[in-house]
Amino acid sequence: MRTGPFPGRPTIVVIPGGPGLGTATVYSALRRWAHRHGIDLLMIEHRGVGLSRRDSAGTDLGVDDMRLSLAVQDVAAVLDAEGVQRAVVYGSSYGTYLAQAFAFEHPSRVSSLLLDSAMLTAHDHVDVRAASRARLLDGSEHDTARAAAMLRALVADGAVPRSEADAVARIVYEFSGPGELERLLTLVRRGSGEFAWKHIAALDSVDTGVARPFLMEFDLVGVIAFRELNYAPEPDGLPFDPGASFADLAERFPPFEAEPYDLPSALTGFAMPVVVLSGERDLRTPRSVxxxxxxLAPHGCLVPLRGAGHSLLDSNQLAARRVLMLVSTEGPEAVADAAGELEALISRSRALTAGTLVRALLRLSPLIPRRRRPDR
Known part of the structure; x- marks a missing residue:
């Protein structure tokens, strides 16, 4: 799916996250915007998803077709088909891993890399654990100290189950911030937060729990997530552990074998600019990564973004569109200088996102009559 070409403008390959997130339908509005503004976006439906789910005979791809190396080859094949020799590569979340792997395999074809909420290794879960526990369990960050203390007390009192507390706290913190998390926990303590809590907890399984054609189809590409990227590492028995949250789902997929790329070593040899966009509240791909x-990248540049969570491409397209416009018209260096502008766009966004859903649930929850519990 391509919006260009446009004379004098670079081709920007956009690789969404997941794995499993659809491209054809999910980003149709982004492509319409890009076409109107003369931005040459080239997007690829991930293998195993939507329009790339089946082979030429109409049969679903198999386990042997789900390899990161093959997904990297897909990017090269599409560039060949479009006659694009060199492109900017913008990856989001899981797409950042593919973007870096593509740059390693085909360095001459990448003019610059933009990594939005970046992954680096199959062992990033160590950073995820540390960041989540620092913010939401220990409260060692000044803006989360009160929320973390409130959460610990509610779990200790049995007011909320530990199995749900981690996911709910992470979702509300990432998408709406520490203030909204405190608000939810206050409602729960007062007995009027059950409605919001229940519906936010249900969001935790939306991404991977049920296959939704052309939107999120994890059932095939989950093989990549678990076999090559170690999405279900051995739990350490403590709260806020991504290994525990994926443990049940992992039973449907092959176990972790080995990571196919050594990206930390590869990065040291990258000659192209590498711009890394990192949200302040991103706990899925933390700032430390x-x-x-x-x-590691010789021409690497970190763009820290206050008020942002995970993936501008998915949670704040106003900012993501500005990034794409800057890359298209001025180059990657312009993105590195635009943190303040991007933060302003993030703060004023009114798009329908998970954050707006969380805020709506918090407003609605006190208005829902509480269920009467049977006498014991």
């Missing part, structure tokens, strides 16, 4: 990438 973004910092390491920017340090």
């Amino acid at each position: 973004a910092e390491r990438i920017a340090e």
Whole structure:
């Protein structure tokens, strides 16, 4: 799916996250915007998803077709088909891993890399654990100290189950911030937060729990997530552990074998600019990972963004569109200088996102009559 070409404008390959997130339908509005503004976006439906789910005979791709190396080859094949010799590559979340792997395999074809909420290795879960526990369990960050204390007390009192507390806290913090998390926990303590809590907890399984054609189809590409990217590492028995949250789902997929790329070593040899966009509240791809990438790449640059969570491409397209416009018209260096402008766009966004849903649930919850519990 391509919006160009346009004379004098670079081709920007956009690789969404997931794995499993659709491209054809999910980003149709982004492509219409890009076409109107003369931005040459080239997007690829991930293998195993939507329009790339089946082979030429109409049969679903199999386990052997789900390899990162093959997904990287897909990017090269599409560039060949479009006659594009060199492109900017913009990856989001899981797409950042593919973007870096493509740059390693085909360095001459990448003019610059933009990594939005970046992954680096199959062992990033160590950083995820540390960041989540610092913010939401220990409260060692000044803006989360009160919320973390409130959450610990509610779990200790049995007011909320530990199995749900981690996911709910992470979702509300990432999408709406520490203030909204405190508000939810206050409602729960007062007995009027059950409605909001229940519906926010249900969001935790939306991404991967049920296959939704052309939107999120994890059932095939989950093989990549678990076999090559270690989405279900051995739990350490403590709260806020991504290994525990994926443990049940992992039973449907092959176990972790090995990571196919050594991206930390590859980054040290990258000659192209590498711009890393990192949200302040991103706990899925934490700031420590973004910092390491920017340090390893000889021409790496970290763009820290206050008020942002995970993936501008998916949670704040106003800012993502500005990034794409800057890259198209001025180059990657312009993105590195635009943190303040991007933060302003993030703060004033009114798009329908998970954050707006969380805020609506918090407003609605006190108005819902509480269920009477049977006498014991």
